[in-house]
Amino acid sequence: MAHRNWPTAGVKYAAIAVIVVASAFFYFQKSSMADGQAMILPVDPTPLVAVTKGGERSFSIEVADTEAEREAGLMFRQDMASDHGMLFVFEETREVNFWMKNTPMPLDLVFVGQNGRIRAIKQGEPFSEAVITPGEPVRFVLELKAGTAASDGIVAGDLLRHPAIGTAPGPGVPPADKGDAPNIDSD
Template identity: 65%
Template sequence: MMLPVDKAPLVATTASGKQSFTIEIADDGNERERGLMFRTDMPDDRGMLFVFDTSRPVGFWMKNTPMPLDMVFIRANGTVASIQQAEPFSEAVVSTPAPIRFVLELKAGTAAKRGLKEGDLLSHPVIDAIAAKN
C-alpha cells in the first residue's frame, strides 16, 4: 500500500537545524495496520506518519515489513518521546511506555543521519493542530 504523499512537509527542529521529510499519513485503522508492509525501499527523505485518535502507549511489529525502520514516537505536543529501531520481519513489539499521539517511520539510520533526538520538536499541520489543543 502506498498512500498519497502529503502536500506539506514534516519539519524536525534539531540541534543541527531544520530537517524536512516528505510523508504519507496513516490516520485510520486500516492504513495504520498496513503501514509500510511489503515495501522494500523508500527514499531517504520519505516517511510515514501514523496518527492516533488519542494519546496512549502503542506498539508496532514488523511481521511483513522487509525494510529496517527507525520508529520515532511523538507526544501530542509534537516532541519526540523516543526513537527505536525495528528489524525486518520481526514479530517483537516495538513500543514506548509513554503516551504518544504519533509515530513517524523512517528508513533505518535516517533519524541518526539527520540528527533527530528525544525532545526535538516536529511540525506538520496535522501535528500542529493537535499540539495547539494540548
C-alpha cells in the first residue's frame, strides 16, 4: 500500500485555500456598477491645473484610465468637493459619449483635446439618459461638480495641465518618458 505525503498535500491545500479566500475578499471589497456602489479611485498625487484668464485653478483628481474605470466614473457618487474631479483618459483622440443614468449629482463635463486645450464644457443632469458629447473628437474628459467651471472662470480654449495629459501619446507619437516635457501638440 502506497503512503501519501500528507504534510506536503496539507500545505498545498492550505495554500489554495488562502488564495481562494484572498481572491474572494478583494473581489467583494471592490465596488462595482452592479452593486450600486460608487467607485472611489485613489487621488492622484499631482493636482490638475486649469490655466484660465483669471489665473490658475488647482484640482485634486481621480484618474479613470481603464475601460472599467471610465464606465463606472462618478456613478452613484452622492457628493464631491468643488476642488475635486475625475479625469477620464482615453487611449486615442476620438468621439466620446457620456450619460448620467446612475449619477445622482449634477456635473460639469469638460471635454479636452490631445494638447490639453478645453474644446467644450457641457452640463450633466442627475439620472439623465441623454447623451452628452462635445460634437468633436477629444482625448480627455474632466468631470467636476456642477457650476465649478463657471464659478472658476474655466472656458473653452483654456489649458489643463497634468502628467496624464502631458504624457499621453498623440497619433503617431510615442509615449513620452516620465522626465520629458509635456507633449503639447496641436490637435
